[in-house]
Structure formats: structure tokens, C-alpha cells
Amino acid sequence: MAVPKKKTSKSKRDQRRATWRRKAAVEAQKALSLGKSILTGRSTFVYPSKEEETEDEE
Template structure:
């Protein structure tokens, strides 16, 4: 005979939701920090080979930083 499961409490739902939100916020902050370091040419973990074709398509503000 089937028995209904117990209902999850609101506090447990909030805890699980906050854990998930904190993980996503941490990942988003790391991605933003990495993007900032790449844009300001402070990143030491990436090496780029620049082609003239790619350089011509970049906006002037970005292409001036790489020279």
C-alpha cells in the first residue's frame, strides 16, 4: 500500500535554496574576476596568439591595450 511522503519544511527548503544560491554567487564572482583580469591584461594564466585578422575586428579600445 502506498504511503504519502512527509512534506519538506520551509526552513529546510530555504537552507537548500541558500546553499544553491551561494554556490552560484561564488562561481559568478570567480568568472567576473577572471574576465576583469583578462580585459586589463593582468592575467598570467592565459597566453594568446594574436592574428592580424582578429586584431582588425576588435574595437580600438581593446586593440590599443594589447600593443
């Protein structure tokens, strides 16, 4: 017979949400930092430009 599971406590729920939000904030900060470095030209990140993409198609 089916038995309902125990209710998750609010503190456990909040702990999981805090972890998720912390991970999301770190990733957002990394993306912003990368975007800023690309715009200033100080980046060592290599990304394809539009000219390179059109040359490959020809």
C-alpha cells in the same frame, strides 16, 4: 501500498536554496574576476587566441 512522504519544512527548503544561491554567487564572482583580469592584461590564465586556432587547422 504507497504512502506519501513527509512534507519538507520551509526552513529546510530555504536552507537548500540559500546554499545553491551562495554557490552560484561565488562562481559568478570568480567568472567576473577572471574576465576583468583578462581584459586588463594582468591575468596568468592561458587561453587560446583566434590566431593559434587557425594555425592548427592549416
